[in-house]
């Protein structure tokens with residue numbers, strides 16, 4: 001496989017904006033975690049070695065940052081963790097210079113109740129990339145993790161009403177893209193991925209349109225999060241959203257969301273087929 005895969009987008013769409021080839025870089029993994037976040041395993045260097053073994057040319061560590069989340073466990077980094085993350089990341093950059101480009105970034109989890117705090121935390125470090133996500137939904141008293149399959153999260157969100165949570169999720173991302181200076185929007189439709197019967201209604205799709213308009217306006221990229229292949233046979237987001245992004249000339253950035261070193265670059269070999277015109281899934 002070459003370092004770039006060029007595909008002509010996208011089957012079955014109106015012609016506007018769809019006729020120029022779109023390029024994604026399959027030699028670059030844009031979303032990698034480490035043991036620093038408390039729910040991944042492996043040192044940063046283990047991920048670097050895995051990337052080299054997989055013939056990648058660049059990786060971006062995109063570690064979890066959350067602001068003022070009330071949750072039973074901490075699944076994000078503290079300031080002390082981020083200090084160590086930068087120290088080790090900079091050491092690895094030097095050590096592997098010429099062999100692998102290593103970017104040090106952050107996956108900023110949005111919290112509509114803590115925007116100023118999140119901005120202030122983001123301003124403290126020289127990130128190579130800021131990814132925007134939205135993981136934790138609040139009922140006013142506590143937070144529920146929208147990407148978790150744990151019963152307490154699923155029951156809590158179901159009690160709030162899934163349509164309402166989804167609307168709030170997209171509204172939050174729309175606000176996040178406007179108010180946080182990010183470069184990539186992460187795993188857009190991974191939210192509530194463990195509810196197989198959940199579908200977006202018309203108003204959710206309108207929110208997705210608005211969100212992608214803003215992503216394009218801000219010149220942000222859209223992540224193709226390949227962890228989705230393991231769960232539903234396609235990345236996050238789905239074909240329909242990818243097609244909407246391509247129509248807006250939004251750049252697509254592959255990311256494995258690795259939480260173990262052996263997940264670096266996972267399923268990247270499936271992206272060409274996923275993106276190829278004529279894919280029956282489209």
Ligand SMILES: [Zn+2]
Pocket residue numbers: 033037039064259
């Ligand atoms: Zn994680």
Ligand SMILES: [Zn+2]
Pocket residue numbers: 107133135186187
């Ligand atoms: Zn995430």
